[in-house]
Amino acid sequence: MADQQQLFKVTIDNITVEVPPGTTILNAARKIGGDVAPPAMCYYSKLQGSGGKCRTCLVEVSKGSDKDPRPMPKLVASCRTTVMDGMEVKNITSPKVIDARAGVVEFLLINHPLDCPICDQAGECHLQDLSYEHGKAGTRYEFQRRTFHKVDLGDKIQLHMTRCILCYRCVFVADQLTNKREHGILDRGDHAQIATYIEKNLHNEFIGNVIDVCPVGALTDKTFRFKNRVWFTKPVDAHRDCPKCSGEVQLWMRGDEVFRVTARKDEWGEVKDTTSGKPGWICNDCRFDKKHINDWVIEGPSAISRHSVISQGHYVGIEKPKEVLIDVMGGRKPRLFLDIHDVSEVNKPNIELSLIDGPATSDTFNGTKKD
Structure with a gap:
């Protein structure tokens, strides 16, 4: 019993933390939090x-352990390297790590289209955050991008x-x-791609979770595609009695319209466990079909980091100021002299943007859109 309760002391960026044996350096750093935790684009604890x-989570191990204080000869992937008692690790305090991470970001962006202005993932993209915090201003790549x-992976998911x-x-x-898995990595080297084997559609009750785990805009929700920007929507926590999953989700709303439904995320961008302690994956019915x-x-409103662009206009605990116009007018209510819809016929009130099939265009409001 004494061995099972033993904790290892590991020092990361001059901050010491105690963790159980078998803990990876990345999870030990996440226990400290903040900038000490290395970024991760492929690791997912669930x-x-x-x-x-x-390789974005590379760190320098300057001391292997108390028993063997020799440093590791190369940078190691913190998500795959377990801690030892007395280990000392450098993350943001190591010039080697900072330089190597900038090189990894440059490699990740070699073939990336950089189409953030039209990408639905903009504003919550891990690659955006990674390139902003750890990348360089320019690129040395001069060749044609891949x-x-x-590809449509069914009627609800698109693969870019x-x-x-x-x-x-x-x-x-x-x-x-x-x-049953029907997609994977096809081809090798520069031609490697995510694809289905024989152009199959992905039909499964939980396959929509591939959208939540994708760190970039490669897998997008077709029911939300080009409907709105995430920083214009308000994320709120909600739940329902679902026979297939926990039903605990995050609604992305604008006014009373539900534009999309996702699983709840933690501070590391991973699907958060439910209140009962189970994994928070949600089913396709909750994700795609429950849009009312x-x-x-x-x-209530979701907890959003103040560093996120989504936090703009996301005020929690703010009281709405009292409307004083009626008092100024001596108790009389203001009259509506003009209804903008009678004149412009733009954004008709009977059309809900979250329910239309495809992006909102002038054809939608002029009534000339063909089914």
Whole structure:
């Protein structure tokens, strides 16, 4: 029993923390939090076998342990390296790590289209955050970028392989959450791509979770595609009685319209466990089909980091100021002299943007859109 309760002391960026044996350096750093935790694009704590592919979490081990104080000769992937008692690790305090991480970011962006202005993942993209915090201002790559055609993986998911960084997360989700995996990595080297074997559609009750685990905009929700920007929506926590999953989700709303439904995320961008302690994966019914506010029990605004662009306009605990116009007018209510819809006929009130099929265009409001 004494051995099972023994904790290892590991020092990361001059901060010491105690963790159980078998803990990886990355999870030990996440226990400290903040900038001490290395970024990770492929590691996902809820998915077995993930990690060791993107190399963004490289750290320098300056002391192996108390018994063997020799440093490790090369930078190591913190998501695959377990701690030892007395280990000392350098992350943001190591010039080697900072330089290597900038090189990894440059490699990840070599074939990336950089189409953030039209990408639905903009504003919550891990690659955006990674390049902003750890990348360089320019690139040395002068050759043609790798491109692929867009592929529909069923009627609810679209694959934009040109944006993919081959993190394998969606493959692990299909392996571990669904009954039968029908997509994976095809070809090798520069031609490697996520694809279905014989142009199959992905039909499974939990296959929509590949959208939540994708760190970039390679896998997008077609029911939300080009509908709105995430920083214009308000994320709220909600739940419902679902026979297939926990039903604990995050609604992305604008006014009373539910534009999309996702699983709840923690501070590391991973799907958060439910209140009962189970994994927070959600089913396709909750994700794609429950787009009315009456389908859900609203719990309240989601906790958003103030560093995120989504936090703009996301005020929690703020009281609405009292309307004083009626008092100024002596108790009389203001009259509506003009209804803008009678004149412009733009954004007709009977059209809900979250329910239309495809992006909102002038054809939608002019009534000339063809089904």
